[in-house]
Amino acid sequence: MRYDLVLKLAAVGGLALVPLSGADFYTELIAKTLVLAIFAMSLDLLVGYTGLVSLGHAAYFGIAAYTVALMSPKYEAASLWLTMPAAVGAAALAALVIGVFVLRTKGIYFIMVTLAFAQMAFYAFHDTPLGGGSDGIYVNMKPTAEIAGFMPFDLDNPTHLYYFILAMLVLVYLFVGRVLQSPFGRVLVGIKSNEHRMQSLGYVTFRYKLAAFALAGGLGGIAGYLYAVVFGFVTPELLSWHQSGNVLLMVILGGMGNLVGAIAGAFAFVAMQEVFSAWTKHWQLAMGLVIVAAVLFLPGGLSAIPARIKRALQGGSAND
């Protein structure tokens, strides 16, 4: 009955085993992938559930990453409990302000304007000494989880850091899933389906879209924060349109409007990046071909595979 719940728990259990393998390279690689999976889920809230295709989502990722970098003193560790809310808050606030402008446009214009704002944020860090310019800055010491002399876990310990990220992934997944069940979430899905109808039913859709945009920015900020903590280094590249494009590809690859799909998309993306770049320095070409093929032959993305297999097994007749 709760077949999918069992599968999900098994997946989380499997991910929890990774650090026990002792393969540090893979542990860090999967930690990075989990961070990108959080990032992809945050974008899916906009693209897959609200129908807002943003090509500037890296801005909020990067703003949060820079916030922790700028808040961290050079020779001591900043507090996790201070820097994380600050970074997420800064990302959400930036999204709220930018959202006021970009949400006045629709369709292709929305895509272009989100890109334009993200480019402005990129150059704000790239061309000013604020965050070390184009070289970026180090986060010398990872934030400490110490609270009133008590240290529940230590982010300097790669295993602790890994579990912290995994916990954040599960929390973000549960949070977004819960929000989508709320009346607010139902309105977002309604806007994606038929915004004009929502307006004539008495919804001021702009406000809902703005709230979704800020929320997605804040969730993307969680990912950006974790990224800065894992790598200890932030550069303007984190805000670049490549990064925005990559996360959009993860969402499309996984299947829009499906949180598990967004996570799967992040894993597929990183896996392809690893495999192809080991083969050839033209790995982006190979990856491009796979993505084109995926869009052509798997329109629902990776998340559509289980239903396809089920259909194939049942002789292509039933659809439930």
Add this chain to the structure above:
Amino acid sequence: MTDTHHAALLVAERITRRFGGLLANQDVCLTLERGKLHALLGPNGAGKSTCINMLSGDLPPSSGQIRYQGRDITGLTAAQRSQVGIGRSYQRTNIFPKFTVLENVRLAAQSRRQQPWRIFSQAMKQQWAIDKALACIDEAGLAGRAERTAGILSHGEQRQLEIAMVLATDAQVLLLDEPLAGMGSDESARMVEVLRRLRETRAILLVEHDMDAVFAVADTITVMVNGQVLESGPPAQIKASIAVQEAYLGQEDTFHV
């Protein structure tokens, strides 16, 4: 000028809409009263859709005034007018095709008590919205279809669904744009019954091509030609009007009454 009749809910006062050099509506006056069904007739291009769009807030008038219960609402958006009590259905079916019938109507009901900040509450546990949606589904004649996917309903049922959605917003004024379009005679007859029932407690503006239906249910008929009101009055007056007959002469839409 004042709203002469007590039951007048929605009054349009000389509303005009220009599209560049084209006068799509010129000095149109309409009064919708509670308990009355007011039909809007006219050949294609007469300006009926423009008129209903101005009343619903989908299109701002170039000039003129629209009042709801005596209050000037000309500057209100479509969403604000819905909140005041004006609901509309569309000429081309305008629903959420992938949602169930219940979810379509539940979303409409939810719009009356929006609590967007309660992001941890569950929509399907708001029993009041579900109860109201089910009641409106019944009232629109769709009882038993609540769990169907809206997109696979028959055309006629989708039109009924639109009505159910409007009802769930507590609309006192219903602006219905060709609700009978594309319906078979059985479906059409059922819809006319629904309209009769709805009229009892609300004000209805009906834009419709089906003459038989219009003359069967309308209390007042306004005929528009070239963006202007040609004649307005009870069905008997419209039927006898020379001007109306002349306007329709040679048109395919001639009256068959």
